[in-house]
Amino acid sequence: xxxxxxxxxxxxxxxxxxxxxxxxxxxxxxxxxxxxxxxxxxxxxxxxxxxxxxxxxxxxxxxxxxxxxxxxxxxxxxxxxxxxxxxxxxxxxxxxxxxxxxxxxxxxxxxxxxxxxxxxxxxxxxxxxxxxxxxxxxxxxxxxxxxxxxxxxxxxxxxxxxxxxxxxxxxxxxxxxxxxxxxxxxxxxxxxxxxxxxxxxxxxxxxxxxxxxxxxxxxxxxxxxxxxxxxxxxxxxxxxxxxxxxxxxxxxxxxxxxxxxxxxxxxxxxxxxxxxxxxxxxxxxxxxxxxxxxxxxxxxxxxxxxxxxxxx
Amino acid sequence: xxxxxxxxxxxxxxxxxxxxxxxxxxxxxxxxxxxxxxxxxxxxxxxxxxxxxxxxxxxxxxxxxxxxxxxxxxxxxxxxxxxxxxxxxxxxxxxxxxxxxxxxxxxxxxxxxxxxxxxxxxxxxxxxxxxxxxxxxxxxxxxxxxxxxxxxxxxxxxxxxxxxxxxxxxxxxxxxxxxxxxxxxxxxxxxxxxxxxxxxxxxxxxxxxxxxxxxxxxxxxxxxxxxxxxxxxxxxxxxxxxxxxxxxxxxxxxxxxxxxxxxxxxxxxxxxxxxxxxxxxxxxxxxxxxxxxxxxxxxxxxxxxxxxxxxxxxxxxxxxxxxxxxxxxxxxxxxxxxxxxxxxxxxxxxxxxxxxxxxxxxxxxxxxxxxxxxxxxxxxxxxxxxxxxxxxxxxxxxxxxxxxxxxxxxxxxxxxxxxxxxxxxxxxxxxxxxxxxxxxxxxxxxxxxxxxxxxxxxxxxxxxxxxxxxxxxxxxxxx
Numbered sequence: 001x002x003x004x005x006x007x008x009x010x011x012x013x014x015x016x017x018x019x020x021x022x023x024x025x026x027x028x029x030x031x032x033x034x035x036x037x038x039x040x041x042x043x044x045x046x047x048x049x050x051x052x053x054x055x056x057x058x059x060x061x062x063x064x065x066x067x068x069x070x071x072x073x074x075x076x077x078x079x080x081x082x083x084x085x086x087x088x089x090x091x092x093x094x095x096x097x098x099x100x101x102x103x104x105x106x107x108x109x110x111x112x113x114x115x116x117x118x119x120x121x122x123x124x125x126x127x128x129x130x131x132x133x134x135x136x137x138x139x140x141x142x143x144x145x146x147x148x149x150x151x152x153x154x155x156x157x158x159x160x161x162x163x164x165x166x167x168x169x170x171x172x173x174x175x176x177x178x179x180x181x182x183x184x185x186x187x188x189x190x191x192x193x194x195x196x197x198x199x200x201x202x203x204x205x206x207x208x209x210x211x212x213x214x215x216x217x218x219x220x221x222x223x224x225x226x227x228x229x230x231x232x233x234x235x236x237x238x239x240x241x242x243x244x245x246x247x248x249x250x251x252x253x254x255x256x257x258x259x260x261x262x263x264x265x266x267x268x269x270x271x272x273x274x275x276x277x278x279x280x281x282x283x284x285x286x287x288x289x290x291x292x293x294x295x296x297x298x299x300x301x302x303x304x305x306x307x308x309x310x311x312x
Numbered sequence: 313x314x315x316x317x318x319x320x321x322x323x324x325x326x327x328x329x330x331x332x333x334x335x336x337x338x339x340x341x342x343x344x345x346x347x348x349x350x351x352x353x354x355x356x357x358x359x360x361x362x363x364x365x366x367x368x369x370x371x372x373x374x375x376x377x378x379x380x381x382x383x384x385x386x387x388x389x390x391x392x393x394x395x396x397x398x399x400x401x402x403x404x405x406x407x408x409x410x411x412x413x414x415x416x417x418x419x420x421x422x423x424x425x426x427x428x429x430x431x432x433x434x435x436x437x438x439x440x441x442x443x444x445x446x447x448x449x450x451x452x453x454x455x456x457x458x459x460x461x462x463x464x465x466x467x468x469x470x471x472x473x474x475x476x477x478x479x480x481x482x483x484x485x486x487x488x489x490x491x492x493x494x495x496x497x498x499x500x501x502x503x504x505x506x507x508x509x510x511x512x513x514x515x516x517x518x519x520x521x522x523x524x525x526x527x528x529x530x531x532x533x534x535x536x537x538x539x540x541x542x543x544x545x546x547x548x549x550x551x552x553x554x555x556x557x558x559x560x561x562x563x564x565x566x567x568x569x570x571x572x573x574x575x576x577x578x579x580x581x582x583x584x585x586x587x588x589x590x591x592x593x594x595x596x597x598x599x600x601x602x603x604x605x606x607x608x609x610x611x612x613x614x615x616x617x618x619x620x621x622x623x624x625x626x627x628x629x630x631x632x633x634x635x636x637x638x639x640x641x642x643x644x645x646x647x648x649x650x651x652x653x654x655x656x657x658x659x660x661x662x663x664x665x666x667x668x669x670x671x672x673x674x675x676x677x678x679x680x681x682x683x684x685x686x687x688x689x690x691x692x693x694x695x696x697x698x699x700x701x702x703x704x705x706x707x708x709x710x711x712x713x714x715x716x717x718x719x720x721x722x723x724x725x726x727x728x729x730x731x732x733x734x735x736x737x738x739x740x741x742x743x744x745x746x747x748x749x750x751x752x753x754x755x756x757x758x759x760x761x762x763x764x765x766x767x768x769x770x771x772x773x774x775x776x777x778x779x780x781x782x783x784x785x786x787x788x789x790x791x
Contacts, residue, residue, distance in 0.1 A: 037457050039464075094726045098776050106779045108400055108460060109608060113771025116601045120764040121722070124754065125715040238597065242465050249461065282476040289469040292462065296450040300458070 007153040009275040010268065015159050015228055017267020018166035022221035023244030024251065024259035025173060026088075026214030032190040032254035033210055034100075039111040040091050042241015043118040044215045047087055048080040048222025049232035050122065053131045055079045062137040069139045073227075077165070080219035088215025089208050097204070115238075122234040130231040162224045169217060170260050176213070177256060186210055190254065218244075239285060243270075246292045252305025261303055266291070350533060358526055365515045374514050376630050381521040382583055384622040385528055387606040388615060389575030392532065394604075395612035396541065397568030398548030402600060403447060403463030406470035407440050407573040409595030411580025413474060413492060414439060416590045419502035422493065429504045433581050440577025441570040448569040467600060475592040497591030504585045517586045524582065528575060532615060535571070544568055598764055602629070605767045608774055611781030620782065629763050635692030635756045642751050643696065646744055659737060667741035671703040674745065678705050685709070691756045704745075704752045714754030721746050729776075 023045055030038045055076045060066040067075070095114045099107040135158065136144055147157040177183035185206045188196040197203050225240070226232045243266055251262025266288055273287040295302070345353070365374050386408060393401045418425050418432040447466050448459070478494030481487065492498065503510045504520060511520055535541050546554045547564050555561045584590050602625065610621025632638045654660035679686045688706030690697035707713055724743050728736060755762040774781065 031457075035457070037460060090726065094729065095772060099779075102775075102779055105394070105398070105400060105612075106775045108457075109604060110772050110775040112402075112601060112604065113768045113775065115768075116598070117765060117768030117772060120761055120768060121718070124718065124758060124761045124765065239468065242461075242468055245461050246465065249458070278481070279476070279479075283472065285472040286469050289465050292465060293450045296458065296462065 004152050005275060009271045011153060011155050011159060012274075013268035013271030014264065015162055015267070016271060017264035018163055019221045019224050019228075019240075019263075020244050020247045020266050021170065021260045021263025022166055022217045022224075023240060024247035024263045025170070025256060026218045027245050028248040028251070028253055028256065028259040029186070029210050029214045031248065033186060033193075033207055034096070034107075036096060036107050037111060037245070038091075038096075039108075039241070040095070040114040040118055041214070041218055042237035042239075042244065043115050043122070044084050044087055044091070044237070045218040045222045045225070045240055045244075046122060046232070046234065046237030047118065048084045048219030049226045049236065050126060050131070050222075051080040051083045051219065052076040052223035052226050053133060053232055056133060062134045065138070069143070072138075073161070076223050077220050080223045081216035082219075084219025084222070085212040085216035088211040088218075091215075092208060092211040097207075115241075119234055119237065126234060128234065130233045131226075133226040133230050133232070135227050135230065158227060162228060165220070166224070169220065173213065173217070174256055182206065182209055242285075243288055246288055249292065250295050250302055252302030255302070255304045258302055258304035265303075351530075354526065354529060358522060361522060362519070365518050371514050374518050376627070378514060378518045378521055378586060379630075380623055380626045381518070381525050382579055382586075383603065383606060383626045384619045385521070385525060385579040385582075386576060386603050387610070387618040387622040388528060388532060389572045389579070390603055390607050391612060391615065391618040392535075392544075392575070393568050393572035394607060395614070395618070396536065396548065397544040397565065399565060399568060400457075400460040401463050401569065401572060402460050403466035403470070404572065404576055404603065405595045405597075405600045406463075406467045407444060407576035408580045408583070408599075409470055409474065409590075410443055410573075411436050411440050411577030412584040412590045412594070413498070413580075414577070415581040415584040416498040416501045417491075419585075420498055420500055422490075422498050426502055428506070430506055433578065436581055437574045437578050440580075441574040443577075444570040444573025445566050447573075448566045467595075467597065471592050471596060474595075492592075495592060497589055497594075499589040501584050501588050501590065503588075504582070511585070514586075517582070521582055524578065528578075529615065536615070540564070540567065598767075601764075601771065602767055605771050605774075608771060608779075608781050614781075617782055625767070629767075632763050632766070633759050635690075635759075636694035636697060638756060638759065638762075639690075639692065639694070639696050639700070639752075642748075643700075646747070663737060663740050667744050668703070670741050671745050671748070675703055675705055688753065690752065700748070700752060704748050707753055710753035710757070714750060717746060717750045718754060721750050 023041065026041050026044075027038060030036060030041070056062075056072070059072050059075065065072050091114060095110050096107050099110055143158040143161075144156040147160055148155040177186065185196070185201045186209065188199070188201060189203055189206050193203060196206075221240075222232070222237075225236065244263070247262035247266045248259050249262070250265055251258025251260070269291055270284050270288060273284060274281045277283075277287065348356075361377075364377055368374065386404075390401070390404050393399050393404070414436045415432060417423060418427045418436070419429070420426075447463060450462060474492045475495050477491040478496075479488040480491060482489060503512055504517075505511070511517055543554070543559050543564050546557070546559065547561060551561055554564075583594070587594070606621040606625045607618050608621070609625060610617030610619065612618070628641060631641050650660060650663065654663060685708050686705055687708045688710060690701045690706060721743070724739070724746060728739055728743060731739070755765070
């Protein structure tokens with residue numbers, strides 16, 4: 001048994017899993033409240049990657065950054081979070097809210113159209129070429145040369161930062177949903193929208209808040225994708241969105257700890273498939289697809305989902 | 313039997329009478345059409361279509377007609393699943409791709425198989441149906457949303473599989489085997505042939521697709537009026553009630569899925585033979601969205617509707633490829649939209665006049681201020697192009713300002729949907745001008761992207777404005 005390989009794959013899988021978890025959280029929260037598959041969520045992730053890229057370039061890029069690296073990274077993450085959060089609110093306002101009482105197929109198809117519209121608008125505006133973050137050059141490569149380097153495993157500082165940031169965001173989100181007034185209101189709306197409305201909760205506002213938070217997390221994940229994998233491109237949101245949704249389903253849709261667990265599960269599974277299965281890297285999508293099918297057959301409610309997910 | 317007393321004519325209104333008479337006239341025409349049997353109506357349409365290759369000499373137009381028929385077949389199959397049974401099948405193109413790849417594998421030099429069409433096509437159709445059942449199985453107990461995500465993932469998995477299955481080592485085999493040709497696809501696929509007769513020309517494929525179209529329409533029509541068709545509709549309206557009435561809900565879902573997949577698979581074989589090759593990019597998500605746009609535009613649930621939707625969208629997308637006709641389509645669409653929605657006509661005249669004046673003024677001002685930056689030429693030229701050259705600002709270097717204007721256009725359109733009254737009327741003119749600016753400067757030069765953007769925007773707009781499409785039933789529920 002090659003322990004070093006296993007450890008290395010685990011690190012890669014955890015990083016990937018953190019990104020999927022951040023995407024899955026947005027899916028899961030929106031599904032919990034609106035019972036809507038927000039197909040455009042993956043494209044919000046993509047836009048996040050691009051916002052990060054443009055902030056990065058505006059602040060001097062990898063070779064001549066005009067601000068310290070810590071501030072640079074922070075600005076990118078915050079800009080992507082705010083930008084994507086606003087985009088998410090706009091998507092809800094114009095794409096889904098008018099259809100809230102329509103037949104259920106209407107918002108789903110609207111979501112599909114929105115996803116396609118955003119993806120191709122990005123293609124028009126940003127072009128088909130890959131945009132490189134080139135973070136290896138940042139700070140003389142110290143983000144990658146530093147970190148934990150032992151004979152067993154190498155974890156670059158960049159990965160540590162990404163994992164730590166993701167973990168912090170997830171904990172923050174759980175606290176937000178659990179303890180704040182808006183969080184409580186959102187749980188109430190998810191449980192029973194009509195009753196919540198009768199209790200004086202401003203449902204529209206809660207839904208908009210959830211869209212903002214979920215999309216902001218996706219935007220952060222988009223920047224992380226660029227930081228780790230270097231390239232951002234207009235169609236990166238589609239597959240990432242599919243896997244994020246699979247993560248949400250595996251964890252039990254509507255459950256926040258479930259989304260985190262599901263994301264890590266998918267990330268690790270993909271990473272191990274990459275390392276141990278023949279041609280694992282070319283067929284990553286297929287392995288995740290098989291996991292989804294297996295999960296639906298064995299435990300359709302997901303790891304932490306409730307037994308009854310039937311719509312009211 | 314007593315004769316009814318003569319109408320005293322009390323409380324009659326001349327205007328109402330006239331309106332009623334007009335309505336009755338329209339109803340009489342409809343009745344006349346309705347009295348014609350369905351076979352007759354289909355026959356009329358098919359006879360008209362069959363004349364097309366005789367009348368038109370251009371192979372290009374016949375080729376577009378064949379593509380339209382293929383799209384119409386795909387839309388009919390998707391309509392069965394989405395419109396009748398109410399299942400959101402997002403993996404539909406994968407079945408189409410499965411049919412096309414299966415045909416290519418069985419009739420090309422990839423494995424040196426050259427099966428006769430009469431053997432391969434029935435086999436492929438059956439295999440597609442079986443695959444449909446297999447994909448539907450995991451989600452049979454679950455809600456429509458899970459089906460949607462599973463099938464969407466299936467579509468993606470299919471593309472991944474065929475683009476990478478060119479160096480697979482099967483267990484117990486030495487060396488890698490090339491199954492699907494990877495990103496290069498499979499070329500040199502045989503023509504459709506029965507015995508010694510083979511279809512070689514585009515015209516031949518037109519008649520072949522037309523025959524298949526007639527068979528599929530006839531089969532679907534009788535299927536829709538059968539026990540199963542009624543059961544699907546009840547499943548769509550209320551799955552719980554259907555189950556309570558003793559309907560085998562799961563089985564019905566799976567059969568709907570299988571029928572849809574079979575039609576897609578059959579269409580795929582025609583496509584593979586027509587294109588003389590198959591490539592992974594033929595079966596990507598943009599095709600799925602396009603077929604959905606056709607079904608939704610025409611009205612899910614209505615066979616006439618989805619066929620009309622397929623014709624409209626395919627022809628429009630085809631016209632968008634060349635700049636000058638694309639320009640005509642754009643301005644015609646703007647004019648038609650204004651004519652339909654702007655009332656009273658006074659306001660319409662005001663908006664039109666205002667828009668033209670606004671444009672002329674803006675053009676004059678900007679060309680005067682920055683003559684060097686506005687030396688763009690209208691792409692494609694043409695009469696309309698020269699006309700708009702004096703109205704729309706054409707930039708020398710349109711890329712970046714065009715992108716900014718595109719973003720601004722999206723924002724303004726979103727804002728327009730939120731305001732009412734005089735402000736909306738005032739804002740419509742500048743919005744149209746901005747749209748024309750984006751169109752002439754950015755979209756006309758990128759027809760491939762513009763097509764996709766239009767399809768996506770169409771879906772969102774349709775869902776917000778008229779979810780039932782042109783001819784659809786008012787309400788389609790997804791289980």
